[in-house]
Amino acid sequence: MTREQVKEMGAYYLLWASALLLWETAVGTAGGGTVRFWPTAGFCLGAAALGTAACGLPGRVGGKVGAVLFPLAYAFYGTQLVYHDIFGSYLSLAYTAMGGEAVTAFWGIAAAAIGRCLPRLLVMAMPMAAFYILRRLKWLPVAGRAVDAQLALLAAGLAAPVVLVLTMPLMGTGAGTPAAALSSTSATIDRRAEQLGLLTAGTLDAKQTLVGSSGVRVSAGLDLTAGGRGPKNVLDGMDFDALDQATQDESLRSLNQYFASLQGTAKNSYTGLFQDYNLIVVCAEAFSPYLIDPERTPALYRMANEGIVFRNFYNSFPNLTTNGEYSLCMGLMPDLSRMSFAVSEENYLPFCLGNLFSAQAGVEAKAYHNNIGTFYDRVNTHANMGYDFSAINCGLDMEPGNPTSDLEMMEKTVDDYIAEEPFHAYYMTYSGHADYTFADNDISAQNEDLVADIQGSEELRAYWACQLELEKAMEYLLERLEEAGVAQRTVVVLTADHFPYGLPEEDYETLAGDAVEEDPFWQYRSSFLCWTGGLEEPIVVEDYCCTQDILPTLLNLFGFDYDSRLLTGRDVLADCTHVALLKDGSFLTDRLSYDADSGEITWRGEGDPAYAQELIEAMENQFTVAAGILSTDYYGYAFSTLGLSDGRTEREHHASYADIEGTWYEDAVEYLTSLGALSGGGTGDFLGDAAASRSAVVAMLSRGLGLEAGEAQAPYTDLEEGLWYREPVTAAWAAGLLPQEETSFRPDDPITAEETEQLLAAAAQAQGLEHGAALAGEAVTRALERQAAEGSALEDGILSRGGAAFAVAALLEEVEQLPS
Structure with missing residues (x-):
């Protein structure tokens, strides 16, 4: 190995290392994020060694490989930067087909994001430009170098990640540490990126998507269901010992042991309060609680202050409708490493409202969406939840639009069920979807005159304008229920799929007002509206709760038989530990709040570090258990093994056209x-x-x-x-x-x-x-x-x-x- 070879390969290594560290910093700090230096740098230095070795392969192969590798690496980081600008999270490989569909379907949003990210993209392009210029000037070799030079460089470069892995335990081994992110089988690309850097996160995400995890491993810890006296919301025939004996699958056995360690939430004074009532559930696109106003949105204001009022509800998700909708419908956190709804399509889902209303109340449940029915494959996923599903081009008589009217959807569907008590209907709305401009958003343009007096940017006024279509829809729905004389026997639930990520943060801050200073998680604060005309006085609930808690709360209120141990959400009205869990692992309780990004714990009173660590581990279990239920089709296995059900019912499967x-x-x-x-x-x-x-x-x-x-x-x-x-x-x-x-x-x-x-x-x-x-x-x-x-x-x-x-x-x- 000559000195000249060392210099040339060292130049390659320096360029790769500089480029990777620049890209990690540029993408990681976008939107106010932070980069954990040592884990990120350690893995980047190792990757730089691999990149340099590839560029130095024998003959002209190395030159060709280098010419492809550099732009591919730049494209990976650039794509992640733009995707994160839109959604506030990184793009998992599992989302490239269906989650990426959300970007391509709304290309205007993607184009605007590229414009916002252009300065960073240009800075990030500098190492790639340097790569080609230096090769042109022959300061970097185009042909490969000696094998001994390659091996020496590879050994030296890989020393950094080896040292990193050995020293990683010194940074802690509990939840929210680099070691936990590296070893976790359920960590998302976002949580790994925070701890390990985006390159390592993307590599682990690809492995998890293409190869799968090594199985579900969950240890019993803090029982979040414990509390309350009297009967529990559990199924009598759920025998976990028998389930253990019926399988050799370690993932299933781990889940059995975890569920067996839980007591289950206790029935309470609200159990069956709405038994035999009608139920309408609305998942509102990009809805925000900061829109609720007695003058501008009187119907939503009425719903927020009558019925059951949940004061401390948080939406777990910043983006991707499919995640928020999944959590609402399943009472589980989604597996954030893949499209959970798509995976659930063939699973048995005994606790979904559509299936329960059908099985226990004899009701043909209806579901509606005022967009294309095949988007996110809802035509099949919602049928599996027990719904007779209608959408544009799937039985709903509406023309496509960008977006379409929630009011029109209500007008064309309420008569399907309102005369057939008891009834259950589910709506996924669409009017609130970005772009928030009067030029590109049909509903915003339609309602522009209604927001002329609102102070602020065009994006803020356009957001208000399209959300007023939801207000019109809810006003129409409540009027129809009252005209039909069924409002006293009907519950209307409304929540959001995610917060409005398409609205610039400065505009959302303007909308939120004082909440920005008062609540560090103000973006996630949302609404769980649970209105009924059948209560004389509102029931006010102060406990912290989140999206996955809505389903078990409704199951208890409607008196359905279900097993509270088998859901990661909790009945908010039960006497147990209540937590508002967010997508990134952050959470809030009545005693503390935990920021998973910074690791900071804020106490509401006297602190107890041991209890905080138990809660952090329990929240990690929530993600692991929910992902395990999904991947193993646990409900199908448990119910069929114990003879509680045939496991699933035959249904028509629709092609995606x-x-x-x-x-x-x-x-x-x-x-x-x-x-x-x-x-x-x-x-x-x-x-x-x-x-x-x-x-x-x-x-x-x-x-x-x-x-x-x-x-x-x-x-x-x-x-x-x-x-x-x-x-x-x-x-x-x-x-x-x-x-x-x-x-x-x-x-x-x-x-x-x-x-x-x-x-x-x-x-x-x-x-x-x-x-x-x-x-x-x-x-x-x-x-x-x-x-x-x-x-x-x-x-x-x-x-x-x-x-x-x-x-x-x-x-x-x-x-x-x-x-x-």
């Missing part, structure tokens, strides 16, 4: 979706009458057959990197399904019947189907005939998307019948 119902190609699209040949993506529409592109049909067939591209490189000059169809088209070419000599693929051209027949015939031959050419011809002919019968407006010989799906599905069904 709302516009195929009743079409002649519906079954084909359903079949292709089940094979993974179609993604069932987030727009809600399949557009089956439109012309099918060559790329779409080849992708359907390639994915349906499970073809893989491997190392193959198709010769097509128009098959660009990064395009969604590159992989399936390359796989089809590698399998010999496409002409081998052509250099142009023409991905966007409409596919002809002749081309489709040739493609299917090649696939049939490759799969060993007898009479494959005849089968392909018959499938395409039948598709064309069905198109014509339905009055297709396409040119002769051009297949529609529905026709192509029909033909591809017909062939794949034949392939499926082949002996394995």
Whole structure:
């Protein structure tokens, strides 16, 4: 190893280390965040060694690797910066399909965030620019260096993370420490980023998403359910010893032992207070308690001061509707490392209101959403909770908008159930969604005149304007209940999915007023409105509570049979320990508040460090237990094993395309979706009458057959990197399904019947189907005939998307019948 090699590789290392530390600081401090220096720096120094070693691989491989690695690393940090600017949290790999959908669906929000982040993005681009300039000037080697230089550098660079891991216990081992973030099986990318840096957090998040955790490990600790005398809200047949004997799964056994250590919350004077009442639950998009005003929002003000009044309610989530909605509906914290609702779709959910109203009250529960029903796959997740679900393109007669009217949704749905007591309806609203501008928000523009007198920025007034649509909706709902004479027997619950992250913080501070100085968690302070016309005087509750506590509180109030040990939320009216738990692990109780970011504990009276540590560990258990219930389908296992239920009920599963119902190609699209040949993506529409592109049909067939591209490189000059169809088209070419000599693929051209027949015939031959050419011809002919019968407006010989799906599905069904 020469001195020149040492200098060159040292320059690479210095550049990588500087870039990573700059990126960590730029992203970590955005929005007022902090960076824990030693864990972040230690792992960055190790990563810099790996990056340098990769750039020094033998031959020109190292040069090519470096040219790709640097922009990829910059893209990772840049994406996280923009995502954090929008949502106030980092993007988990598990969210890139459905959580990322929330960004792409509202591109205006993303564009504005990029604009806000542009100065930091430009500063962050400086090391990448330096990388290319120094290579151009040949101050950095383009070709690889000696192996001994690589090994020496790697050994020296990896010393930092090794020393870090060895010294990490010196910084503490309890919850909220780097050691805990490193070893936890349920920590989120946000909590890991705070303790370990974003690079390490992203690596652990990717491992957790792609490989999964090593299992659920939870130890019994502080029993948050303990307190109160008399009968408990537990199920008599829930025998945890029997459940232990029925499984060898260590995750299930760990959960059994944890639940067995809990007493369960006691029934109380409010148990069954609303038995046989009607129930309407509203999850309000980006709603804030600071909007409630006797003059401007009289209906919401009335709801906030009548019925049961929860003075210290906190919404656990700063962002992502799906997390807040999940916690509200499940009585559990979501597993923040993935899309929990999507995972729950196949689980047994005995404690959801829709299923309980059906099972114990014989009620057909209704659920509504005034956006596309396939967004976050609600058409399936909400059906699994026991709801007859309606949304735009899923049975709700409303036109799409940006956003749409909550009032119109109420006007078109109340008559579905109001005359059929008892009833239960659930609403996920949409009018309050960002962007908060009069130019880009339809509802804000519609209500602009109503907020002309409000002082503040356009964003603040636009936020007020769109939330006034919720006020109109609730005013209409209460009027209809009173006109029908059922208000005295109806409970209306309203809470938010998350606080309004789309509103600039300075504007939210203006809206919140004095609360900003009075409450360090003022952004999370929210409303659990529990209104009924059946109480003469309001019931005021001072206990601290949060989103996951709403479901168990309602289950107790309505007198449902449930097991309070199996939910991480608690009945707020029970005599037990009450905690408002927030997404990042921070929490508030009547004795203390804990800031997980800083580790600071603020006491309301005399302090007790041992008790505080017990609470911190108990909150960590909340995340671990909730994630374990989800990942193991614990309810399905427990109820079926003990014979308490069949475990689940049959229900129709909808493809993720709302516009195929009743079409002649519906079954084909359903079949292709089940094979993974179609993604069932987030727009809600399949557009089956439109012309099918060559790329779409080849992708359907390639994915349906499970073809893989491997190392193959198709010769097509128009098959660009990064395009969604590159992989399936390359796989089809590698399998010999496409002409081998052509250099142009023409991905966007409409596919002809002749081309489709040739493609299917090649696939049939490759799969060993007898009479494959005849089968392909018959499938395409039948598709064309069905198109014509339905009055297709396409040119002769051009297949529609529905026709192509029909033909591809017909062939794949034949392939499926082949002996394995």
